[in-house]
Amino acid sequence: MKQKIILSVLCTVLFLTLLSTLTIGPVHIPIKTVAKILLSKIYNIQATWPENFQSIILFVRFPRILLGILVGCALSVSGCAMQGMFRNPMADSYVCGIASGGAFGASLVIISGMGRGLIMPVAFGFSLLAIFIVYYLAKTGRKVPVETLLLSGIAISLFFSALTSFIHYISEEWQWREMIFWIMGGLWKSDWNRVASSSPIIILGTLGLMFFSRELNILLIGEEQAQDLGVEVEKTRKIILVLSALVASSAVAVSGIIGFVGLIIPHTMRLIIGPDHRFLLPASCLAGGIFLVWVDTISRTLISPSELPVGIITALFGVPFFLFLLRRRKKIIGF
C-alpha cells in the first residue's frame, strides 16, 4: 500500500518535472504555452506563440528531457538490478566495464575519422564487449563468483581507460574536444535521433528486468537459499546481467559516462520504498529519470548560456544527499 502511494507520487513528479523543465532555459517559455505547443501536435490549435518557441520546445528541450528520462531510468534500473543480483552495494554497470568500454569505442571512431554515425553503435558494441570479457574472465567452471566479477570489472575498466587515454594523447585538439563528451557525459547532444535509437532497448530491457523481480528478491536472501527455493541461480544471473548490460550500454552510447546515478538512485529508493524489487525497480526507474532531468536542467542553466557537464552536477548534488541518507538510516539498506 505504502509502496503504491510512493510509486504514484513518483509518476506524478515525473510528469510535473517534464512540464516544468520544458519552461526552463535561456528563454523562459510559460507553462501554458508549453502545454499548447505540445497539444498542437495532437489537436489543431491556433499558433499564438513565436515560431522559435515551437522549435525550442519540440527540437531542443523536449528530446533532451526525454533522453534525460530514458538515460536516468536506464542507469538506475541496471544499477539496481546488479546490486540486487550480486548482493553487493558497490555493483553497478559502470563497475563492470560498460562505461569505459563505451568511451573507448567512441574515442576509437573519432580518431579513426570514421563517420559520426558510427559512434553510437560502436560505443554500444564496446560496452557489451567489455562486460562480456569481464564475465568470462570471472567465470570459473559453472560459477561466477561476485568478488571476482567486480575485481575483473575494475581491471578491465582500467585497461580500457588506459587505451582511451592513449587515444586522447595522440589525438588532435578538435578530436579531443569531441571525446571529452564521452568522458564527462552529458545530454547536450540530444536530438530525436538519439531518443529513437536508444528508447527501444532501454524500454524493453527495463520491462524485462521487472519480470525478474521475484528472482531478484530471492537472490537478495542468498544464493544457497535461492537454489533451495527453485531458482536457477547461474542462468538467472546471466539473463539479468545481459538485460542490465543492454540497458546501460544504450544509455552510455547516447550520453557518455554519467556517473553516480546507477549507485545513488537505487540506494536512495531502497531507503524509501524498501528492498522488494517489485516496487524498487519501477521506483528506481522513475526516480532516475526525475533526478537526471533536474540535474541536467541545472547543468544547462547554472552558467548559461554555456553549460556544465552533467556528471559534475550529479556528483556535487547527489553524493552529499546520498551520504546524508546513508548516515541517517544506515542499517535499513541492508547490505
Next chain:
Amino acid sequence: MKLKVSHLNFSYDDVEALEDVSLDVESTQILGIIGPNGSGKTTLLKCINRKLRPRYGTILIDTKNISNFSRKEIARNIGVVPQVSSISFSFLVSDIVSMGRYAYLSRFGRETEKDLSAVKSSLELTGTAHLSNRFINEISGGEYQRVIIARALAQESKILLLDEPTLHLDINHQIEILELVRSLARKRNLAVIMVLHDLNLSARFADRLLLLNKGRVYKAGSVEEVLQPENIEKVFRIKVKIIRDTETNILSVLPVSVMKG
C-alpha cells in the same frame, strides 16, 4: 512416500567428501544425521537436493529418479531449512514465506488463491501468523527460524531437510523448534532429514539416526543402536556415558573425557 538414497559418492575437486552413503526415510519419520565436524553432514544434504552433483549414486522419491529434475521440480519435492542465518533486508515476514511459492509460479503469472492459502496455513502451522506484517530483520532468532520453516512448508514438499535448525538458539527455542518439526512431520506426513550437532537433541527428536564418519556411514539404525558408547568413542574420540532417565525415559549422552592419542 519414501526417499531412498543409494551409494552416494561426492568429492570436492579430489578430496573425497562422501563415500557410498545410502539411507532411506519415509513419511512422518525423522532421520537424524550426526557426526563430527567435516564428516560430510551438510554435503550430504546438499547432494540430496542436488545443489551439489554427486559423482554417482541415485536419489529416488518413491520410484522417481530426481537426477533430471529442474530446480523448480526439486523445490516442489524437497523443502530446506538452512542453518540459522539472518536476512538483513527489510522484507515483511509474509513476503519471505511467499518466496516458498516461487517453484509454483510462472514468470508472468501472479499468486493464485492456492498460493495465498498455502502461505496462510504455513504461517498458522508454525505459529507465525501474528508476525506476518513484521520485518524479517526485526524479529528474534527463534521467531526467524519458525518463519524459515514456514517458508519451507509453503513449498508443499513431502520431504524436509534441516541443517542444524537450532544452532545459536537458546535451550527454550531449541526444544520449541524441534517439537514444531516433529509435530509437522506427523501432521503433514513429511519425511524429515535433520542434521544435528547436539547428540542429546538428536536422541530425543529423531526416530532413527545415521552416524557419519569421514564421509562414510559408520552406523545407521534406531537411536539406541547408534548411540552406543563404543560408536561415539570411535567417531568423536570422546568417552561418554549413555544414560536413560527413568522418570522421563529420555536418553542422554554424558561426555566424560576426551580420548588421548
